[in-house]
Amino acid sequence: MRAVLIKAARVAVALAVVTTGVVATAAPAQAAQQPSNATAPVAAWATTDSRRPNDTITTGDAVVGSWLDDRGKKHTAKSYFTFDLTRFAGKRVVGASIAGAEAHVNDCAKPRSTELWVTRQTGDPTWVRQPREKTKLPGGTGHGCQWDYVEWDAGQAVQQAVASGRLTVALRITEQHQGDPAYGRRYGQLRLFVQYNTTPDAPTGLTVSGKPCGDTPLWVVRSWDGTRLAASVTDPDRFVGDPEARFAWWPQDAPGERTEVVTTAHSGSPAATRLPDTLADGRTYEFAVRGEDGMDASAWSPTCRFTTDYTAPGSPVVASDDFPTVTDPAKSHQGVPGELTFSAPGAADVVAYSWGDGIRQETVPVESPGAPVTVTYTPTGFGRTQLVVRAVDRAGNHSASTHYEFHVHETAPGIWAERYPEVGFPVDVLLLARQPNAVTFTYSVDGGPETTAPVDPAGPTTITLPAVTLPSPVITGWTTDAAGRKSAVSSAEIRVDGVAPEIELTPYDQVAGLPVELSVRAAQTGAVSVTYRIGSGEPTTVPLGADGTLRTTFTTDLVGWHAVHAVTRNAAGVASAEAETELFSDSGAPTVASTDYPRDQEAGGPGIPGAFTFTSPRPGVTAFRYALAYGEEQEVAAVDGAATVQITPMSPQSYYVRVRGVGANGLTTDDTYYHITVRRWLPQVASPQFPPGVAPGQPFEIVVTPTLPGSTEAVLAFDWTNQVVVPVGPDGTARHTHTQGQWGSSIRITTRTATGATSGEAHGYFPVG
Known part of the structure; x- marks a missing residue:
């Protein structure tokens, strides 16, 4: 019982698939889903006691059967539980169980005799006002003396009680053993588990x-x-x-x-x-x-x-006096509206026509099903034109397409201007009317005010535009006939020659801060001045020379690639097109020189200072910042763009001397890396006992003679582990007595000065004699 109700196994409730008639078919239903599970809340509970006949006890355990108190008096009890079933209203209860854990057993030698009865629903129960017990629920068995899950089947009881919204049960000992204290037991709170199903909502x-x-x-x-x-x-x-x-x-x-x-x-x-x-x-x-x-x-x-409705209407018929087919003489003109009539003979359910010219598409409804429809169309193009028309019935079926072709005369005027007029000068524009009976031209420049001129019946009309400017303007125009009908619109760009000046830089790559010669030669007629700009700096305007050329010199602290722009203007203030070229400014990284430590050569030695001279090609450098390898950066003042410093490497290895120039105005050059290699001054190692040598376990003296000037001690490391520091004596040697090993003695020797300069490491081996 417990496994069925708590684990909610599938409940196979079959629904028949009803089909009738000769066409009926059905897909098999899926397996029944699992019912839902819920715990019904306890609305009330109480224990009744024969020694307290008028009391309703709601504290402690749920007591059933009899027991003896401290004075030896016998008590007999029943317990009652009321569960709230309102949440299951309107639902189909599939099953239910009531279960609880035993908290105490008076005598394990006696079998479990606990019963659960459905009772009438009354007020608070007492021993003298016990609700009438109606139906005993099956179950109540369990394992062992004191079991943690004693269960009763309450499915039918809940199904019968769900309409009332409550279920009350009495927990008791069987009538036969109720008065025997040996059968008495105590329970914790009972719980009601319900399996139910809710009918799906109506779709x-x-x-x-x-x-x-x-x-x-x-x-x-x-x-x-x-x-x-x-x-x-x-x-x-x-x-x-x-x-x-x-x-x-x-x-x-x-x-x-x-x-x-x-x-x-x-x-x-x-x-x-x-x-x-x-x-x-x-x-x-x-x-x-x-x-x-x-x-x-x-x-x-x-x-x-x-x-x-699986039947599409037939292809529509298209008719038009304004746009006769290509087999008839052309009557239509570009930009002039006309009418076309669409009909679908024999198709009484046509409600709309879909039509278009490949650029635009629209659908027009009819006034009544099957009626023709007349549309207005204004050609925007010219030449052979095709409309595609389809009928649409009330179900949405589209007919096959009707392709209606006709010819359209061009009406947009021709517009031609002089090729590449110079900026600032007037330009003549020819307007040629193509619209029949055209009487006026209307035109505007770059969307500005509209100007009207009469059409010359003898040929193209010439208009003159005043001084053209940059960027190249666009003239837009159309004609109008005597009836006031406008032609299609034409547009033409007037390609203006900007006569940009020529720019020359000498040199075009230079160290920042050094002078650069700028030459600007005007191409504009009557140019009197030039405005130039270096990079993103402020523009400078100066007059041109008598020969139309500017020659000047400038300096810039900009570093890298930078654009140089120039524009000329005539006396009326008309600007030419802008010319552009590029200038590369080097940061002016300093140069480094040293005779003590020549670049990329082995020289000097640990602790031996060397003179290094820094020179800046960039004006305004007032100091140099330098460092040896990754050491602390130092600064030295520059005199006339140069400075000499002493650098003392402390170990024989390769170094980079890193240098950059700085100025009072905050300028900083790129870094220069100067590579040096410090010569090693390896010590000499000897022993008076070699040859012939000594046997394992015998001492021998090691004599180290430094070659690094100023060495004060020698560091000896034996067999890559043990290290000994030996001072250099007055005779210029460091002496150490060592005991020969079993396989000879491997030794590494370094000397160092009081300032920490190291000679470099010499290696030796003293074999067994």
Whole structure:
């Protein structure tokens, strides 16, 4: 019993698939989902005691049977529990169990004799006002003397009590043993576990191929993905599993030809099914949906109707006096509106026409089904023109296309201007009318004010634009005939020669801060001044020389690639196009020289100072900052852009001397890296005992003679581990007595000065004699 109710095993409740008629088919339903599980809350509980006949006891354990108190007086008790079933109203109870743990057993030698009875629902129970016991629940067995889970089957009791919203049970010892203290027991709180199922909600939101159902039938056309029926199906027990949707459809005039299909309504998505291709054309069908969860089924939804229409209308007929076909003389002109009439003879259900010229597309409805429609069309292009027209019926079927072709005369005027007029000068523009009976030209420049000029009937009309400016202007124009009709619009760009000046830099790459010669030669007629700008600096305006050329010198602290711009202007202030070139300014990293430590050569030695001279090619350098390798950076003042410093390397290895120049105005040059290699001054090592040598375990003297000037001690490391520091004596040697090893003695020797300079490491080996 416990496993069935607590683990909620599947409950196989079959729902029949009803099909009638000769076309009926059905998909098999899925396996029944698991019921939901819930714990009913305890609304009240109490223990009654024969020694306290009028009391309702609501503290401590739930006591049943008899027991003796401290004075030897016998008590007999029953306990009552009332459970709240309101949350299960309207739900189908599948099963239930009541269970509790034993807190105390009077005598384990006596078998468990606890019973659970359904009682009448009364007020607070007492020993003298005990609710009448109606039905004993099966169960109450358990393992061992004191069991933590004693269970009773309450499924039928809950099913009968759910309508009242409460269930009261009495926990007691059997009538036979109720007065025997040996059978008495105590229990903790009882719990009611309920398995239930909620009927799915009635489906809503029915659609046919995405169109919502309404009071009138929907039209259905044939499509590549078929006709799709859908509905929203939900299950209040949403945490248990996805509900199923049963779709049923039938011809409106033959309800017996009913077909049902079951699909799964996945969470968050409508349930859907696709209709077969066997539906008849021109027939009205109905469909409805209900939700199922394998245990219960909802009510059927309201029906939805749809009518099939698989027959497209015939190709439309196009007629027009304004736009006769290409086989007739052309009458239409670009930009002049005209009318076309579309009709579909024999198609009484046409409700609209879809038409377009390849650039624009529109759909125009008809006043009544099957009626023709007249549209107004204004050609924007010219030459051979084609309209594509299709009829659309009330179901949404499109007919095959009708291609209607006609010829359109060009009306947009021709516009030509002088090629590459110089900026600041006037330019003549020719306007040629193409519109029949054109009387005026209207034009504007760059969207400015409109100007009107009469059309010259003898040929092109010439207009003169005043001084043209940059960027190249665009003139837009059209003509108007005597009736006030406008032609199509033409536009033309007047390509203006900006006559940009020529710029020359000498040199074009220079150290920042050094002078650069700038030469600007004007190409603009009548140019009197030039404005130039270096990088993102402020522009400078100066007059041009008599020969139209500017020659000047400038300096800049900019570093890297920078644009140099120049524009000329004439006396009227008209600017030329802007010329541009590039200047590269080097940061002026200093040069480094040393005779004591020549670049990339082995020289000097540890602790031996060397003179290093720094020279800056960049003006304004007042100091140098330098460091040996990754040592602390130091600064030295510069005199006339140069300085000499003493640097003392302390060990024989390769170094970079890093130097950069700085100025009072905050300028900083790039770094220069000067590579040096410090010569090693390896000590000489000898022993008076070698040759011939000594045997293992015998001492011998090691004599170290430094070659590094100023060495004060020698560091001897034996066999890569033991290290000994030996001072250099007055005779200029360091002496140490060492005991010969079993396999000879390997030694590494370094000498160092009092300032910490090290000679470099010499290696030696004294074999066994």
